Amino acid sequence: MIELKNVCKSFKVSKRNAGFKNAVRALFKREYEIVHALRDVSFSIGDGEMVGYIGPNGAGKSSTIKIMSGILTPDSGECVVNGRVPWRDRAEYVREIGVVFGQRSQLWWDVPVIDSFELIKDIYRVDRVTYRKNLDELTERLALSEILRTPVRQLSLGQRMRCEIAASLLYDPKILFLDEPTIGLDAVSKLAVRDFIKERHREHGTTVILTTHDMQDIEALTERVILIGKGRILSDGSFEDLLKKGKSGGTVEQTVAALYEELDI
Amino acid sequence: MKKYISFFRIRFVAGLQYRAAAWAGVSTQFVWGFLSILLFRAFYETSPGSFPMEFSQLSGYLWLQQAFLGMFMAWFLDPEILESVTSGAIAYELCRPVNIYGMWFTKNVAIRLSRTVLRCLPILLVAAFLPSPYGLSAPAGVLSFVLFVVSMFLGTAVLTAFSMLIYVSSFHTVSSMGIRTLAVSAVEFFSGALIPIPFFPDAMKTVLNLLPFASIQSTPFLIYVGYIPPSEGIARIALQLGWFAVLSAVGVLWMRRSLRRVVVQGG
Amino acid sequence: MNLYFKYLGILFKSRMQYKASFFMQSLGHFIIAFTGFAGMYFLFDRFHAVRGYTFQNVLLCFSVVTFAFSIAECFVRGFDSFPSLIRSGELDRILIRPRSVVFQVLTSRMEFTRVGRFLTATVVFIWAIPRCGVDWTFGKVAILLLMILGGVAVFSALFMIYAGFSFFTVEGLEFMNIFTDGTKEFGRYPLSIYGKELLLFYTFLIPIAPFQYYPFLYLIGHSDRVWYGLLPLAGALFLIPAYAFFRFGLKRYVSTGS
Numbered sequence: 001m002i003e004l005k006n007v008c009k010s011f012k013v014s015k016r017n018a019g020f021k022n023a024v025r026a027l028f029k030r031e032y033e034i035v036h037a038l039r040d041v042s043f044s045i046g047d048g049e050m051v052g053y054i055g056p057n058g059a060g061k062s063s064t065i066k067i068m069s070g071i072l073t074p075d076s077g078e079c080v081v082n083g084r085v086p087w088r089d090r091a092e093y094v095r096e097i098g099v100v101f102g103q104r105s106q107l108w109w110d111v112p113v114i115d116s117f118e119l120i121k122d123i124y125r126v127d128r129v130t131y132r133k134n135l136d137e138l139t140e141r142l143a144l145s146e147i148l149r150t151p152v153r154q155l156s157l158g159q160r161m162r163c164e165i166a167a168s169l170l171y172d173p174k175i176l177f178l179d180e181p182t183i184g185l186d187a188v189s190k191l192a193v194r195d196f197i198k199e200r201h202r203e204h205g206t207t208v209i210l211t212t213h214d215m216q217d218i219e220a221l222t223e224r225v226i227l228i229g230k231g232r233i234l235s236d237g238s239f240e241d242l243l244k245k246g247k248s249g250g251t252v253e254q255t256v257a258a259l260y261e262e263l264d265i
Numbered sequence: 266m267k268k269y270i271s272f273f274r275i276r277f278v279a280g281l282q283y284r285a286a287a288w289a290g291v292s293t294q295f296v297w298g299f300l301s302i303l304l305f306r307a308f309y310e311t312s313p314g315s316f317p318m319e320f321s322q323l324s325g326y327l328w329l330q331q332a333f334l335g336m337f338m339a340w341f342l343d344p345e346i347l348e349s350v351t352s353g354a355i356a357y358e359l360c361r362p363v364n365i366y367g368m369w370f371t372k373n374v375a376i377r378l379s380r381t382v383l384r385c386l387p388i389l390l391v392a393a394f395l396p397s398p399y400g401l402s403a404p405a406g407v408l409s410f411v412l413f414v415v416s417m418f419l420g421t422a423v424l425t426a427f428s429m430l431i432y433v434s435s436f437h438t439v440s441s442m443g444i445r446t447l448a449v450s451a452v453e454f455f456s457g458a459l460i461p462i463p464f465f466p467d468a469m470k471t472v473l474n475l476l477p478f479a480s481i482q483s484t485p486f487l488i489y490v491g492y493i494p495p496s497e498g499i500a501r502i503a504l505q506l507g508w509f510a511v512l513s514a515v516g517v518l519w520m521r522r523s524l525r526r527v528v529v530q531g532g
Numbered sequence: 533m534n535l536y537f538k539y540l541g542i543l544f545k546s547r548m549q550y551k552a553s554f555f556m557q558s559l560g561h562f563i564i565a566f567t568g569f570a571g572m573y574f575l576f577d578r579f580h581a582v583r584g585y586t587f588q589n590v591l592l593c594f595s596v597v598t599f600a601f602s603i604a605e606c607f608v609r610g611f612d613s614f615p616s617l618i619r620s621g622e623l624d625r626i627l628i629r630p631r632s633v634v635f636q637v638l639t640s641r642m643e644f645t646r647v648g649r650f651l652t653a654t655v656v657f658i659w660a661i662p663r664c665g666v667d668w669t670f671g672k673v674a675i676l677l678l679m680i681l682g683g684v685a686v687f688s689a690l691f692m693i694y695a696g697f698s699f700f701t702v703e704g705l706e707f708m709n710i711f712t713d714g715t716k717e718f719g720r721y722p723l724s725i726y727g728k729e730l731l732l733f734y735t736f737l738i739p740i741a742p743f744q745y746y747p748f749l750y751l752i753g754h755s756d757r758v759w760y761g762l763l764p765l766a767g768a769l770f771l772i773p774a775y776a777f778f779r780f781g782l783k784r785y786v787s788t789g790s
Contacts, residue, residue, distance in 0.1 A: 011788065012788075066624070070627060070628065071627045071628065072787075087786060090627065092630070094628045095630045101624075106625050108542050108546060110545070110547075111545050111546055111549075116542075119538055119539065119542060284703070285703035285704035289705065289706040292710075296710045297710060300718050300726065303725075303727060303730065304726065307721070308579045311581055311582050312579045312580065312581075315578050317578070442553055442556065442557055442560075443553060444556065445560075446557060446559075446560025446563070446564065447559070447560050450563045450567050454570070454571070459567060459568070459571045460574060464574060464575060466574060
């Protein structure tokens with residue numbers, strides 16, 4: 001169970017103007033701007049749900065994910081996940097979550113994948129038997145057997161993403177955060193990743209929160225979609241309902257783009 | 266020429282942006298200069314007769330060194346250039362209608378200048394007001410000052426021409442990091458960045474003065490403080506000019522050959 | 533501890549993927565440290581002594597500081613290159629793993645090429661040991677080891693403070709060089725040669741003298757206070773405020789995300 005209540009978060013960003021004169025001026029005086037990344041965000045996600053979290057760039061998606069994974073504390077509001085506040089008892093809490101950042105790797109670049117897996121097993125104190133079982137299952141489902149002995153730097157992006165996902169599931173987390181897991185993948189890899197997430201969700205009842213810009217991910221995976229724009233939750237419900245709000249006609253992508261424009265986010 | 270000026274401008278403004286870095290740099294270099302002077306004072310007070318120059322000349326040298334650190338630090342190499350060579354992005358540069366040697370050269374000088382312009386003034390100013398013999402005194406004479414300015418430009422040119430050789434060498438090695446470390450520590454040592462050349466043993470001094478490394482910072486600073494009198498300064502400047510001609514000629518030719526190889530082998 | 537060695541194994545394995553570069557860089561660090569030694573050699577060739585310390589005396593300081601610095605640079609590299617840990621997002625990954633942050637930062641990077649600097653210190657040390665005028669006894673060897681360990685602790689603390697600052701400013705970090713690189717450079721000489729004020733500063737504010745100067749005085753027989761030999765332990769206490777400062781910065785990072 002994930003519950004966010006009235007979560008607010010703002011950042012101070014320094015302003016910089018172009019040009020030589022401004023560069024010199026900035027040496028002595030710097031101007032700041034307050035950016036409200038999250039304004040009064042509330043939602044709750046039940047156990048075993050699969051939820052898509054969408055919005056344009058800079059809407060506040062990754063701030064929310066960071067708060068839910070304990071990397072960031074909100075200015076105000078509450079966030080309780082499985083009865084715990086993420087940024088307190090950090091070490092206890094993070095054992096229950098898996099996080100995949102599509103743009104970053106958690107694997108050790110120059111050594112074979114299996115070495116990274118073994119290390120993750122030790123970091124999370126997974127016992128031999130459970131590890132073996134999980135590894136076998138993930139290897140089979142994600143078709144990793146061919147690539148486990150390959151150094152990460154030699155993997156294709158699709159192969160690497162499969163390994164990243166496996167790495168986040170080796171210790172049976174109850175909640176899985178996926179931050180743009182299909183970014184940059186080719187069609188085949190995308191389908192493989194989607195199928196796997198679906199299966200995992202069905203068989204293990206893992207709660208999945210997925211952020212993406214790929215509407216086909218959303219269409220294929222989630223029943224429920226939360227839309228965020230300029231730091232506010234704008235809609236929360238089924239994807240069909242969301243699409244109905246926009247102008248009909250055209251592809252899903254066009255509908256969502258039109259919706260973003262209409263909402264001015 | 267115009268395109269070089271705009272390269273220069275872009276780099277220069279980018280370098281100016283780092284305000285906190287500039288202040289931090291100034292205070293670091295100031296403290297560093299101060300500690301160096303204290304170190305040499307310890308040697309001076311132990312055995313004044315063995316000191317190869319006036320103590321005030323040494324102080325002047327050390328302050329100039331700190332003030333113009335950004336100009337003459339050999340270890341500063343442009344990461345963008347190194348990256349473009351190792352990643353093969355150099356291929357894009359080849360598509361532009363400019364001479365790569367000229368562009369890189371300009372870029373390097375611009376970065377060094379932008380790092381120095383802001384930092385040198387506060388250091389020079391404070392050092393000028395420190396009590397003698399610990400401060401920076403006025404140049405040894407008008408002629409010395411003129412020669413110093415000319416020699417500073419040539420010193421920058423020699424160092425940049427040398428850096429270009431390091432960049433080009435990274436076309437030919439899998440890991441250029443090692444060569445870079447070696448080249449840089451050689452420059453630091455032989456150019457008088459660690460200890461001024463007058464403090465080396467006499468036999469070594471003669472050799473060091475002829476090597477290109479002395480042309481970098483040692484020559485201009487020693488002219489300023491009057492350790493090298495103007496009469497000799499002119500000969501040293503001619504030597505700087507000679508080394509610049511040699512190093513840049515080698516650099517241009519080597520680069521041309523290396524680029525041809527890149528084009529042929531596809532990076 | 534077991535996990536630490538596993539990390540070490542992975543990092544070493546990664547590093548050995550690029551053997552040529554590893555050896556070249558180690559050689560580079562050997563040369564850099566060696567030019568530092570050569571500079572000292574030339575100075576002493578001219579002046580013979582500095583404020584009553586002979587070259588061989590001073591080499592003891594040189595070796596202790598160089599040993600300590602190279603060890604700290606190798607194993608505490610994660611703190612020393614902390615800004616890159618923040619920039620690359622590795623810190624976020626660290627925060628979502630169920631182990632202590634300090635442990636994970638320590639195991640995120642190790643710079644094995646510093647073996648070059650270590651080698652310089654070893655060579656100088658072996659040369660200086662029989663010549664530095666110390667009557668080596670078991671106790672004195674223990675003090676020497678304590679000096680090196682104390683130095684590692686103080687340098688580690690300095691790197692930790694550096695990391696703490698990088699939560700607040702990235703550009704302004706250069707100032708910390710005066711304490712890290714500065715100590716490595718100027719700490720080659722007994723700290724008293726810079727004057728009394730600096731010695732006090734380096735005794736009480738940044739505790740370099742407790743591992744570098746006072747025990748050194750005892751070793752070379754300039755002082756007969758045996759307890760000077762235990763001062764490196766006091767210097768190591770510097771780790772406590774350094775750690776507190778790092779925690780303070782980390783707390784801010786978690787609340788601002790920048």
